[in-house]
Amino acid sequence: MAIAPAPATGRFARTAHVARKERAELVARAVTAAMAAAMVLPLLLIVGHLVWLAWPSLGLGFILDAPSRGMTDGGIWPAFVGTLYLVGISLLVSTPVGVLAAVYLNEYARDNWFNRVVNLAVINLAGVPSIVHALFGLGAFVYAARFGYSILSASLTLAIMTLPVIIASTREALASVPMAFREACWNVGASRWQTIRAVVLPNSISGILTGVILQVSRAAGETAPVMFTGAVFYKSVERGNLFPYALTDQCMALSMHLYTLATQVPNVKESLPYATAVVLLGSVLLVNATAIGLRVFLRGRKKW
Amino acid sequence: MSPDSPPETARARPRRSRAAILAERALEAVIRLSGVSAILFVAAIFFFVLREAAPVLVKDQFSLAQFLFSTEWYPTSAQNVRYGTFALTVGTLSVTALAMLLAVPFGLGAAVYLSEFCPPRVRETLKIVIELLSAIPSVVWGFIGLTVMSRLIVQTTGAPVGVNLLNGGIILALMSVPVIVSIGEDALKAVPDSFREAGMALGATRWQLVYRVLLPAARNGLLAAVLLGVGRAVGETMAVLMATGHAVHIPTGLLDSVRTLTANIAAELGEAPAGSDHYRVLFLTGTLLFLITFAVNLTADFVVRGVRRR
Amino acid sequence: MSAAFVKRIEVRELRVAYGSKEVIHGISFDVYQNEILAVIGPAQSGKSSMLRVLNRTIDFAASAHWSGTVRVDGEDVRRARDVYALRRKIGMVAPLPVGLPLTIYDNVAFAPRASGLDDEHQLDQLVERCLRQAALWDEVKDRLSSLGTALSGGQQQRLTIARALSHQPEILCLDEFSIAIDPVTTMRIEDVLKELRRDMTIVLVTNLTQQARRLSDRTMFLWDGELVELDRTEVIFSSAARSQRTRDYVAGVFG
Numbered sequence: 067m068a069i070a071p072a073p074a075t076g077r078f079a080r081t082a083h084v085a086r087k088e089r090a091e092l093v094a095r096a097v098t099a100a101m102a103a104a105m106v107l108p109l110l111l112i113v114g115h116l117v118w119l120a121w122p123s124l125g126l127g128f129i130l131d132a133p134s135r136g137m138t139d140g141g142i143w144p145a146f147v148g149t150l151y152l153v154g155i156s157l158l159v160s161t162p163v164g165v166l167a168a169v170y171l172n173e174y175a176r177d178n179w180f181n182r183v184v185n186l187a188v189i190n191l192a193g194v195p196s197i198v199h200a201l202f203g204l205g206a207f208v209y210a211a212r213f214g215y216s217i218l219s220a221s222l223t224l225a226i227m228t229l230p231v232i233i234a235s236t237r238e239a240l241a242s243v244p245m246a247f248r249e250a251c252w253n254v255g256a257s258r259w260q261t262i263r264a265v266v267l268p269n270s271i272s273g274i275l276t277g278v279i280l281q282v283s284r285a286a287g288e289t290a291p292v293m294f295t296g297a298v299f300y301k302s303v304e305r306g307n308l309f310p311y312a313l314t315d316q317c318m319a320l321s322m323h324l325y326t327l328a329t330q331v332p333n334v335k336e337s338l339p340y341a342t343a344v345v346l347l348g349s350v351l352l353v354n355a356t357a358i359g360l361r362v363f364l365r366g367r368k369k370w
Numbered sequence: 371m372s373p374d375s376p377p378e379t380a381r382a383r384p385r386r387s388r389a390a391i392l393a394e395r396a397l398e399a400v401i402r403l404s405g406v407s408a409i410l411f412v413a414a415i416f417f418f419v420l421r422e423a424a425p426v427l428v429k430d431q432f433s434l435a436q437f438l439f440s441t442e443w444y445p446t447s448a449q450n451v452r453y454g455t456f457a458l459t460v461g462t463l464s465v466t467a468l469a470m471l472l473a474v475p476f477g478l479g480a481a482v483y484l485s486e487f488c489p490p491r492v493r494e495t496l497k498i499v500i501e502l503l504s505a506i507p508s509v510v511w512g513f514i515g516l517t518v519m520s521r522l523i524v525q526t527t528g529a530p531v532g533v534n535l536l537n538g539g540i541i542l543a544l545m546s547v548p549v550i551v552s553i554g555e556d557a558l559k560a561v562p563d564s565f566r567e568a569g570m571a572l573g574a575t576r577w578q579l580v581y582r583v584l585l586p587a588a589r590n591g592l593l594a595a596v597l598l599g600v601g602r603a604v605g606e607t608m609a610v611l612m613a614t615g616h617a618v619h620i621p622t623g624l625l626d627s628v629r630t631l632t633a634n635i636a637a638e639l640g641e642a643p644a645g646s647d648h649y650r651v652l653f654l655t656g657t658l659l660f661l662i663t664f665a666v667n668l669t670a671d672f673v674v675r676g677v678r679r680r
Numbered sequence: 681m682s683a684a685f686v687k688r689i690e691v692r693e694l695r696v697a698y699g700s701k702e703v704i705h706g707i708s709f710d711v712y713q714n715e716i717l718a719v720i721g722p723a724q725s726g727k728s729s730m731l732r733v734l735n736r737t738i739d740f741a742a743s744a745h746w747s748g749t750v751r752v753d754g755e756d757v758r759r760a761r762d763v764y765a766l767r768r769k770i771g772m773v774a775p776l777p778v779g780l781p782l783t784i785y786d787n788v789a790f791a792p793r794a795s796g797l798d799d800e801h802q803l804d805q806l807v808e809r810c811l812r813q814a815a816l817w818d819e820v821k822d823r824l825s826s827l828g829t830a831l832s833g834g835q836q837q838r839l840t841i842a843r844a845l846s847h848q849p850e851i852l853c854l855d856e857f858s859i860a861i862d863p864v865t866t867m868r869i870e871d872v873l874k875e876l877r878r879d880m881t882i883v884l885v886t887n888l889t890q891q892a893r894r895l896s897d898r899t900m901f902l903w904d905g906e907l908v909e910l911d912r913t914e915v916i917f918s919s920a921a922r923s924q925r926t927r928d929y930v931a932g933v934f935g
Contacts, residue, residue: 087575094577095487101479102488105547106499112514163404170405174398177742184409186671191412193598193667194660195605196508197632198419200639201656205418209644226411233408250778250840252737254791254847255767259394264790269781280505287507289608290636321509328513329612343513347506354505358498369781370829383768383848384797 113347120340128341130306137300137327138334142342144303147310148317151217152292153285155313156224161278163225164232171233172240173262185237192230196290199227203295218313220296227291228281235280239273240266244370272364279357283350289321297322299330320346419656426650437654443618445638445648453651455658460620461628465610466603468539468624469546474596476543477550481595484551485558486580497552504548508608515541515613529625531615536624538614542606546599553598557591558584590673597670605663607632631659686713688851688881689734694748696729698741703729706748707907709900711851716873716882718892718913721902722934727885728775730902731853734883735770736763752851768795771849771880775856777836779828780843784811784820787828787839791847806846813876814842815868834865841872852876853883858891870895889930893917901926 117124131141171188175181203223213219243266251261297319303310311317324346327339426432432453440454484493519540520532527536561584569579585592615627618634629637635652642649689711696704704726711717719727732738733746736757750757752766760766768791780787788807797803807824811817816838820831828839837857844852854873858866873882873895886892892899892913899916901908901923909916909926921927928934 087578091575091577094580095483098479098483098487101476102483102496104476105480105503105544105551106496108544109503112518115518116514163408166401166404167408170401174401175405186668188408188412190664190667190671191415193601193605193663194415195607195632195663197607197635198415198605198656198660198663201419201422201635201653202415204639205422205653206414209422210418226415229408230412246774246776246778247780249737249740249774250780250843251790252740253735253767253772253774254794254843255764256791256794257394257764259398260794264782264794265780283505287505287509289507289509293636294639321507324509324513325608325612328516339513340517343510347510350505350507351502354502358501369827383765384792384795385765386794386796390796 116340116344116347120337120344123335123337123341124344129345132303132305133300137331139338141305142320142323142345143305143307144301144310145318145320145323145342146345147303147308148217148297148301149286149320151311151317152221152224152297152319153282155217155221156228156285157278157282159222160225160229160232160281164229165236165274167229168233168236168240169262169267172237173258173266188230188233192234194227196227196288199223199288200290200292200294202226203291208295214314215298215316216296216314217311217317218296220292220317220319223291223295224285224288227288228285231284232277232281235277236270236274239270239277242273243269269369272360276357276361279353279360283353283357286353287321287346287350289319289325292319293322293325299326320349416657416660419653419660423650423653423657426647426654429647432647432651437651438658441620443634445642445651451647453647455631455634455655457618457620458629458631458634458655461614461618462604462630462632464535464621464628465538465542465614465630466600468535469542469603470596470600472539472543473546473550473599477547477595477599478554478592480547480551481554481558481592482580482585484555486576486584497555500548500551504552506545508545508606509612511541511545511609512612515609519613523625527625531627533613533615533627534625535614535621535628538610538628538630539624541609541613542603545606545609546603549602550595550599553595554588554592557588557595560591561587594670594674597666597673601663601666601670604666605632605659606630607636611636631655635659687711688713688753689883690749690751690754691730692749694730694733694746694750696726696733696738696744696746698729699743703905704746705905707902707905708748709907709910711881711883713881714877715898716877716884716896718896718899719883719885719902720887720889720892720899720929721908722904722929723887724904725902726905727902728855731772731855731883731885733757734851734853735767735772736760737767737772739763768847769850771844771847771852773837773840773844773852773854773857776860777833777840779831779836779839781827781829783825784828784831784839785824788842788846791843795847807842810842810845813845813872814838815872816842834861837861837865838869838872841869845876849880851881851883853885855885856887858886858888866891889917889932901929903929 128141129146130143132143134140171181171185200223203219203226207213207219207222208215247265248261251265256264296316298316301316301318320342324339324342327334327342427434431451437453437455439456440452441457442452442454443457444450444452484496488496515537516533519537523529523532523534523537565583565587566579569583574582610630611633614629614633616629616637617627618629621628635655638648639652642652687710691710692708693706694704694708695702695706703724707730719730721727729738729744732741733750734752734757738744738746752769757766780790782790785807788810789803792803792806808817811820816835819835828836831839837860857869870891873884876882884892884896896913898911899913900910901916903925909921909923911921915921916926917930919927921930
């Protein structure tokens with residue numbers, strides 16, 4: 067909404083007061099726009115800088131090759147496939163549990179004080195620091211459950227990390243289906259589950275999917291929760307091997323690999339850590355962009 | 371026919387098969403189980419962290435007061451082991467405070483721009499950019515701090531080393547801004563249009579509307595946005611680990627090296643033998659962090675609830 | 681007027697409350713086979729709550745609790761063996777038209793499919809029969825696979841009636857069905873009800889007193905949760921009504 071500037075003469079003429087107001091308005095517009103730009107531009111510059119320095123190493127070979135020469139050169143394949151494993155297994159666990167739990171909380175649970183506390187706890191647990199998740203994984207899976215340092219422990223740690231957010235975003239998707247639809251189904255003698263299956267779930271699947279995809283990128287990017295539960299400095303894996311790890315093995319992870327190259331490997335080829343950062347960043351942004359695209363696409367196909 | 375017995379119904383309605391009914395009951399049992407177990411997993415986080423920490427609490431040599439308020443952190447000393455986390459807490463607070471000092475004005479300014487001044491096309495694009503910004507992994511931010519930002523700081527301030535409080539503060543600010551912007555924008559958008567229309571009818575310019583009407587009306591939501599930004603900053607691990615340096619002391623200047631509670635755990639957990647006092651104290655630090663961030667997020671949640679109820 | 685005075689519904693001392701607020705203060709009445717019983721009264725009189733007790737959908741309201749006895753065909757609804765069968769015996773039409781986000785065909789086929797009917801041929805026949813009975817068939821017969829939510833308000837309300845008919849109810853309850861639709865559709869639905877009353881018992885909650893006068897055999901006047909008067913329609917709408925409040929409400933003195 068633009069406000070038309072005051073005319074030159076007449077009752078609504080531009081007085082000094084009005085002129086001052088309008089100047090203040092223009093200044094405010096400019097300043098806040100600059101603030102928005104200040105958020106975005108530095109990042110574009112930084113990413114550009116990263117890509118520039120990563121350029122010598124970037125290429126398909128970089129992703130498929132294993133590290134060589136004591137990790138000072140080569141590619142990132144063991145870490146890349148390790149991250150695929152970790153993310154895949156963790157989401158295999160957290161998605162069904164999270165979606166069904168959200169269905170329970172939103173469709174079945176009675177609205178009493180206990181469930182409101184539970185709801186609060188679930189939402190707030192999404193904000194727990196990642197290092198605390200690492201400690202939890204260490205205490206619960208590595209030691210208490212005796213899974214040891216392994217892909218299993220690391221994946222389960224990531225699963226617990228993504229679970230509260232999947233529950234929250236699924237609940238939001240379920241709640242966006244109007245109550246009137248459910249009542250219409252109950253009135254004709256359908257059970258809760260029949261209602262959920264026919265009307266509620268099909269119309270929230272897009273929101274659920276978006277929420278899950280966003281957690282994929284989060285799980286791929288986290289370092290601390292896997293660093294102390296199953297990801298390691300180095301693991302020997304042949305180029306392009308898609309099935310190198312067993313559940314009880316330890317693995318390399320892309321996020322941790324970046325940390326390793328940046329802080330633990332002396333004399334590393336300069337473009338290597340930059341290229342690793344670019345691949346990690348690129349993968350994460352690609353997944354998120356897919357989720358956003360999906361959301362926009364499905365918003366256009368709304369049924370009511 | 372007696373009025374108390376059901377009349378014979380000529381209408382025979384189809385009935386569900388027993389198998390279908392049993393299958394549905396089983397599925398609903400699975401759903402209930404998921405609901406309950408999700409709740410348990412979530413409570414388990416606190417329980418297991420506390421469980422590893424607990425034994426050290428009851429030891430004679432351990433003092434909770436020292437843990438919380440002493441600045442001397444010497445966990446590996448042979449003769450005089452001390453577990454004082456105060457310097458780390460100050461490290462966390464100083465990095466967070468600096469980050470908020472930078473992020474809040476820019477974040478709220480950008481939120482105002484996005485909500486009130488921005489043309490619709492630009493808004494859609496900006497919102498997507500902000501969402502992508504908030505998806506950047508913390509280890510990548512840490513890497514940026516370690517390389518790009520560090521070089522920048524050394525060049526502009528002449529400091530010997532680029533990883534310090536300033537570096538961590540800037541990186542954290544860049545990380546927290548998206549949270550503040552998106553929630554702040556939600557809060558401003560939630561102010562009913564009738565407020566804006568009333569102001570305009572009185573001859574206010576857009577900017578006057580913002581600072582006289584909208585900012586006060588959206589006060590709660592904006593506060594929640596800031597709190598959630600704080601929560602994110604306090605809980606951040608990898609980025610500060612890589613960007614702030616390693617000195618465990620109370621910082622005296624922006625270019626001092628600091629260490630936060632989170633980074634400290636990450637740095638030392640690998641070296642502490644399982645079951646040792648050092649190990650348990652690190653878990654205790656984790657419990658402390660959990661409580662702090664939980665409290666901050668809970669407060670933000672309650673503040674936001676005040677907005678929604680309107 | 682019904683020939684057989686068979687009692688279909690028996691309500692005794694029904695009290696309904698939401699939390700600590702009681703909305704129905706102990707009402708008792710009967711509903712007989714094949715009659716149209718109109719329930720009139722101003723807003724917030726408890727009319728909708730009363731209907732929701734009949735088919736036990738009040739169970740879904742978090743803070744609701746009720747006491748008293750409600751029998752449908754002699755069976756106590758509170759102890760119904762199969763509450764879904766009860767809901768299928770009673771058809772319910774809500775005030776706001778609702779087309780489910782399914783195809784029109786699936787909207788009507790939803791209830792029979794949910795009870796286990798999956799024979800395509802039988803479903804086709806049932807869908808056509810119900811849409812015809814609801815006076816909607818001619819308008820939608822060529823677009824049965826389009827979305828139910830894309831219909832107009834009046835069409836969606838007739839679709840709701842078709843859905844209600846799809847599980848062959850013996851008692852049809854309508855809760856202020858005309859408040860969100862145009863007068864032409866309202867008249868068409870009233871014609872539908874006149875047809876349907878041959879096969880079923882109808883409880884018609886309405887805020888249009890003239891509608892009650894047009895359609896019903898008996899009329900019940902509910903005011904602020906109390907049953908003020910229940911009698912033959914001719915009596916309620918004449919000076920012979922026993923309560924002054926009834927005569928005032930019917931005359932439009934208050935609403």
